[in-house]
Amino acid sequence: MTAPWHQGLKTLSGQLRRGELSVAELVAESRQAVQKVAHLNALISRADDEAVEHQVNLAQQALDKGTAGVLTGVPLVHKDIFSTRGLRTTCASRMLADYVPPFDATVVARLKTAGMVTLGKANMDEFAMGSSNESSYFGPVKNPWDNQRVPGGSSGGSAALVAAGVVPVATGSDTGGSIRQPAALCGVTGIKPTYGRASRYGMIAFASSLDQAGVFARQAEDCALVLSAMCGHDPLDSTSDASGPVDYSAALNDSLTGLRVGILPQWLANTEAGVAAALEAVQQQLQKLGAEIQEVTLPTADLAIAAYYILAPAEASANLARFDGVRYGHRCQQPENLDDLYCRSRSEGFGEEVKRRILVGTWALSAGYYQAYYHRAQQVRRLIAEDFARVFQSVDLLLAPVTPETAFRLGEKADPVSLYQADVFTIPASLAGLPGLSMPAGFSQGLPVGAQLIGPHFSEARLLNVAHQFQQHSDYHQQLPEARQ
Amino acid sequence: MTITRQDVEQIAALAKLRLAPKDIDSVRDSLNQVLSLVDRIQTADVAAVVPMRHPRDATQSLRADRVSESSRKAELMALAPATDGDYYLVPKVVDTE
Numbered sequence: 001m002t003a004p005w006h007q008g009l010k011t012l013s014g015q016l017r018r019g020e021l022s023v024a025e026l027v028a029e030s031r032q033a034v035q036k037v038a039h040l041n042a043l044i045s046r047a048d049d050e051a052v053e054h055q056v057n058l059a060q061q062a063l064d065k066g067t068a069g070v071l072t073g074v075p076l077v078h079k080d081i082f083s084t085r086g087l088r089t090t091c092a093s094r095m096l097a098d099y100v101p102p103f104d105a106t107v108v109a110r111l112k113t114a115g116m117v118t119l120g121k122a123n124m125d126e127f128a129m130g131s132s133n134e135s136s137y138f139g140p141v142k143n144p145w146d147n148q149r150v151p152g153g154s155s156g157g158s159a160a161l162v163a164a165g166v167v168p169v170a171t172g173s174d175t176g177g178s179i180r181q182p183a184a185l186c187g188v189t190g191i192k193p194t195y196g197r198a199s200r201y202g203m204i205a206f207a208s209s210l211d212q213a214g215v216f217a218r219q220a221e222d223c224a225l226v227l228s229a230m231c232g233h234d235p236l237d238s239t240s241d242a243s244g245p246v247d248y249s250a251a252l253n254d255s256l257t258g259l260r261v262g263i264l265p266q267w268l269a270n271t272e273a274g275v276a277a278a279l280e281a282v283q284q285q286l287q288k289l290g291a292e293i294q295e296v297t298l299p300t301a302d303l304a305i306a307a308y309y310i311l312a313p314a315e316a317s318a319n320l321a322r323f324d325g326v327r328y329g330h331r332c333q334q335p336e337n338l339d340d341l342y343c344r345s346r347s348e349g350f351g352e353e354v355k356r357r358i359l360v361g362t363w364a365l366s367a368g369y370y371q372a373y374y375h376r377a378q379q380v381r382r383l384i385a386e387d388f389a390r391v392f393q394s395v396d397l398l399l400a401p402v403t404p405e406t407a408f409r410l411g412e413k414a415d416p417v418s419l420y421q422a423d424v425f426t427i428p429a430s431l432a433g434l435p436g437l438s439m440p441a442g443f444s445q446g447l448p449v450g451a452q453l454i455g456p457h458f459s460e461a462r463l464l465n466v467a468h469q470f471q472q473h474s475d476y477h478q479q480l481p482e483a484r485q
Numbered sequence: 486m487t488i489t490r491q492d493v494e495q496i497a498a499l500a501k502l503r504l505a506p507k508d509i510d511s512v513r514d515s516l517n518q519v520l521s522l523v524d525r526i527q528t529a530d531v532a533a534v535v536p537m538r539h540p541r542d543a544t545q546s547l548r549a550d551r552v553s554e555s556s557r558k559a560e561l562m563a564l565a566p567a568t569d570g571d572y573y574l575v576p577k578v579v580d581t582e
Contacts, residue, residue, distance in 0.1 A: 102560040195540045209539060238546050239539075306525040317500060324501075326573050331566035337576045343503040355502055359512070360519050362500040363488070373523065378536030380526050385537060417518045433540025457541060 002480070003033065005074070005168035009222045012168065013070045016063055023060045023073035027052060027117050030075040033166035034119060040142045040164060042157035044080045045088045046120040055117040062115055070225055072115030076169040079158050080121040081128055082108050082213075083202035087118070091204045092126045092136035095323050095330045095349030105202025106234045107171060107213045114229040122170055123157030126351045127320065128178055128206045130154050131422040132413065135353040140410055143186060144481040145447055149407040152182030152422075155216070159186040162216045163448075165480045169226055170216045174436070175207050176308050177402075177426025179214045183438035184402035184450020189467060189477055190216045191223050194457045195433030196241035198227075199234035207315035208239070210308075210430050219477045220439060220467035224248035227460065243458075251461045252468040257290030259466070262395035265295055267425055272405045274444020279401055282441045282451045282470065286399065289469055296391045296398070300383040304428040307384070309420060310364045310377035311431075316354075317361030323349060356416060385432040388454075397455040397462060401425050402438045406447035429454045437463040440476035448476070486524055487517050 004021055005012045015021045031052070034043060059073035083089050083101035085108075090096045104112065112118070125135040133141040133156025141156040143149040144164040151160040155172030159182035162170050172179040174192035183190030191214050198213035205211060215226045225248075232245035263283060268276050283293055325331035325345025332348055335341035350358070364373040391398065402425060413419040429436045434454055441451035453463045471477050488496075493513045497504050504512055558571070567574035 099564070102557065102564070196543065235548065239543070241541075241543075242546070300529065303526055303529055306523045309519060309523050310526070321501075325566065326575055327561075328564040328566075335576050338578050339501075341576055342501040346501055347503045350502075356512070356515060356519070358500050358502060359493070359496050359516060360523075363492075363496050363516070364523075366496070366499065373526070375536055376526050376529070376531055377523075378538060379531035379534040380529050381540075382534050382537035383529065383531070385540065415518060416515055417522050420519075420522065431540065 003029065003165055006165065006218070006478070008219055009070060009074060009168060009225050012074065016073050017068065023056045023063065023117070026073060027056050027075050027119070030167055031119055034161065037144065037161070037164045037166055039147065040144060040160050041139050042123050042141050042160040043077065043120045044090055044092065044123050044138050044157070047087055047118050051086065052117060052119065059115045059117060069114055071111070071229055073117060074115070074169060075117045075119050075167055076111065076171065077120050077122045077158060077161055077167050078108055078118060078171045079124050079155050079173055081124060081173050081204045082171060083204070084108055084118065084121065087121065089121065089204070090137070092124045092138055093349065093351065093354065094137045097137065097330070099328060101202070103202060106199035106236060107203065107230045110230050111226070116169070119167065122155070122161060125154035125156065125353070127204070127316070127354050128154040128173055128175055129316070129353050129357055131177065131181055131419055133157065134410065135351055137351055142410070143407045145187065146407065149409055149447070150185065152185035152407065154178040156182050158216050159183055159188055159190065162186070162188045162218065163481060168217060169222065171213060172216055173203055173211055173213050174430065175210045175312060176430045177423040179216065180402050180426045180436050180438040180450070180452055181423060183216055185407040185448065187440045187448025187476065187479065188216050188218060189220050189223050189437070189439050190214060191227060191437040191460065191463065192435060193227060193231060193460050194435045196239055197231045197435070197458070197460065199237040199240050201234055201236040205319040207312040208319060209315060210312060219471050220437070220464045221249070221252060224252060224464045246461065248461050248464050251465045254465050255290060256286060256466060256469050259291040260294060260395040261286055261291045262294050262296040262391055262398045264298060264398065264400050266297060267400055270404055271401045272444070275401050275403070275405060275449050278442035278444065278449040279399070279451055283399060285470060285473055286466070289473070294395050296395060298387045298391060298428060300380065300387050301428040303380050304384055304431055305420060305424055307377040307380040308427045308431060309360070310373050311381065313357040313361035314364045314374050315361070317358045317365065320354070320358055353416065381431045384428055388432045388434060392456045397453055397459065397466065400452045400454060402450035402452040406444050406449060425452060433457065435460045435463055437467055439467040439470060442476055486520050488513060488520065
């Protein structure tokens, strides 16, 4: 039997409004389901009973009074990068293993205001640095489709819980692909909006010019509902775009007739056969729905990984300088002097991948290398953004693979550079600040394949429209893994 | 571009990270792997390209200069691992002689 949210949040909301299901019953079912998949290691912290009960009561009161919205009473988990008042927020690091924030991230606060019920905090790569969820201080997350394989990262716990069918919604963050890649490897829908669309306030910073909050759900229609509630200008984030909230559900049923879709033959040539076949089928379905397909190229996108692995570590090395053992976070025992306090607290608190990126970033920003690496990477970033701008003069959006391959085995990509390549198709859009969506596009040898939609700045509604129309003619997004042990 | 053991020690000192002597060679090797990946940007023709510092070329937005938050000192100080009254505690930095 599938969960009451399996047919989508609109259906679920109707059941709640008509009293066919109480918020308490719904939330209890989701909490029990989350516990049944504990072997996935997808959750770092559970919200305590009292806090959940309080949120449940508020949501039920709103329903009873007729003031409820479509998200009222809907349970969710937040990636453990979002600050949650009174609920431990670790960023999957020993550095913050005991940190309980005194405030909510704006995304968390807005979804709370919309009546959503927080069940807990999802596992992730430490400080969102990774593409396999193996760098978490709390251990790796397992892919619900095959427990020997990774769920992708860094938002691996969020994707795994939605994929396992135990929560309807999870938040995530995407710096170089951390929503789209795990969505693809786990077979769920995930969207990263335009840079500046969702507030970064209270979302622990990794690379500030790239980080963006987003959402996972089974289907695009549900992503649209949640994204509408979480986005919009936030005075607390100076990089937040000034525009107000958008109803991302409004255009879901627009026709795709005449939609110009660009495809990238060079990218498709670098994917495994099962991924390329799934993408081809999506392309044909979009054509049936009236879209026109056009081949395009992004000549400088093959430099994206190189530019990203300078820019993101450089920004990370600056952002993570705040962890010094003094104000919050891990502090070493009996420091000999101030330098010892800083060095030992940081060395004990950060894991291997985080230290590696701090070192790379420190190096790229240091005298003698700044011009040749950091400055130059910013120039390459502009070339990539200009490539996209040029392409979007002739097409409305791009249909691309999310990843070169399906979910790989835990431990398979042991050296950092082979793991970095996992984000080859997601990083270019991140550098350009573009919105990207990953939707289930089929299966290859029993493992999910994702298709990526990339559009110009602020084209989220269009991406969701295309994904929704595709999902009206496919059922990949409704398939559930057996959550094998 | 490759870096040496000595470079690693210097970068670590700048980043306030302490590496165990036995780990320095493996850290150097993994950093060199990353550098060989990122060195590909040297092939790009970037003459006269303006660096992109913000993905939408936006500039810093400003707000009115007025008090908008109240003090949350007690809450924030409570997060610190070591405090004394209104002060964060760190090992002695300045000699009093």
